Amino acid sequence: MIVKRVRFETSAPTEFVDVTDRIREEVQRAGLRTGRVHLQSLHTTLGLAVNENEPLLLRDFEQVLERFAPSGAGYEHDDFSRRIDIALDEPVNGHAHCRQLLLSSFATVLVEEGDLVLGRWQSLFAVELDGPRRRELAVQLDGDFAAPRFSHAPEASDALVELELTRQLLVDPEPVAAPMRRLVEAGGKRLRPKLVQLAAGIGPRQEPLRAASLAAAVELLHNATLIHDDYVDESTHRRGRPTVAAAEGPERAIAVGDYYFAKATRLIAEIGHRRVTSTIAEALEAICASQIDDVALRGAYPGDRESYLRVVRGKTAALFSAACASGALLSEAEPEVVDALRRYGDLIGTAFQMADDMVDFSPTSGKPVGLDIRQRVLSLPLIYAAEDRVVGPEVRRLLAGSLADDDVDRVTELVNVSDALPRVRGEAQALVDEAVREIESVELDGLRPTLISLARSAVNRSY
């Protein structure tokens, strides 16, 4: 039995606070595989309910509560002259107490396969009846817990990969290590190593150090390809810092990229799992072939959707897919699990790239707007805008010429007024949904919710 408290703040007099994800996280963190989560409100004006999170329906509920116990309807509880021992800050809230009669102070949700058992439309709500306030729920988790595993402790897992990256960069010759260290320390989302680590927690063979070594090697490989890409794309900055090519010249950039390409393949070979080595090597080949296609397609800029998808599946999705598959192979997961994760990685990798394309058109993303257009990088929003009946002719005409700053601004504006961005967003979302379906029918040792959440986060960026 694990005992917890979930705390949150409400922001309105009546509010339906969806706590499903918070409770789901508690289940995952605790490693509860099969059992129950018991929740109890610690307040007399905070109820619990399981219902659908649909904004209009939530307004209906509010109206029902209001009709049942209208505020200011003259409740005896609010007549402070007749009450004794009342607190100085006692609120006028007879209506809230009465409304609580319609709700419950308790809820129990079943847990199976490490996740809450909820129907498609069911969400778990804490219902504020007298807000805004600080609130607290008592939570008890009861049932069969998984043995503690690294993959179920994401912070420890991440720390191990960071440690491994630091360790590897410490032993390399400074002329190659220094530029790579700057790039690695500048951040990055670390999605690929995270996928390796998660997938490596699925099968029966749990070896955190090997998994961290593989995850770090995959991250180094990814960064090596970025260093060469930046030279090819003539990029001046990455992750807010000058690129290796811009800071130290293309000769150094080529050498650093080659060094870490080789070192990463060596680290993977030294793990001693032939199928893992082959999986990563095949992805690397796909990345390099797609990079050649990408550059070739810039002659017919902005290209078409089919060519775009072919390039993206190689250039971006191949390593996502290989990260998932190699982690699962390392843990000796069942073949159907490896295959499902391979497809999951391919789909979220493609969705990730689509989301990345959209960032180029957002003034609030923190990245320079229109950079992809200037560098003539393949971009799905641009492809759709060029196909648009209204703005397409102007987009194509501008892209056919040499692009001055004003032209880039105009293309950005045209993309924003067309339906290109919603179309791309919809496609990325559909790919994530498909990725989630891919992992629905395989045993993932309680990691399904984490993989679903990671898939969703791949496309939920600030645009």
Next chain:
Amino acid sequence: MSAQVLDRELDRLEDLWTDGLSDAYREYLGVVKEADGDSQMKLALAAALVEVGVRLQSLGGRAATPPALLMGDLCLARASRLLADAATIAVQVAFARAIETLAADAAAQKQAPPARELLLQALEARS
């Protein structure tokens, strides 16, 4: 490895075959006699691809053009996949170390040993 398989492994790299790749391949083929049929050819082709790849990238010299760099990357990546198919772990590690040496020396602007010398040694690596 049949001629047909060799053709497949040269996909996108056909132009390199007459530009030094075939000569390098034959040279390495002569030193991998201990390996069995397909592995011999894969190991020799992997070594030839690494040699040609780093040459295309002008490692240690003036920076290659972007298309040459990308073609070099593809050579290295394909070599890596061929080694994953056919080489022992010791040989895979030795190949990687050979490229690490060439790249680290290039980054430090030091004269590196000839690539062929390093790759011939890598082919003889034993665990």
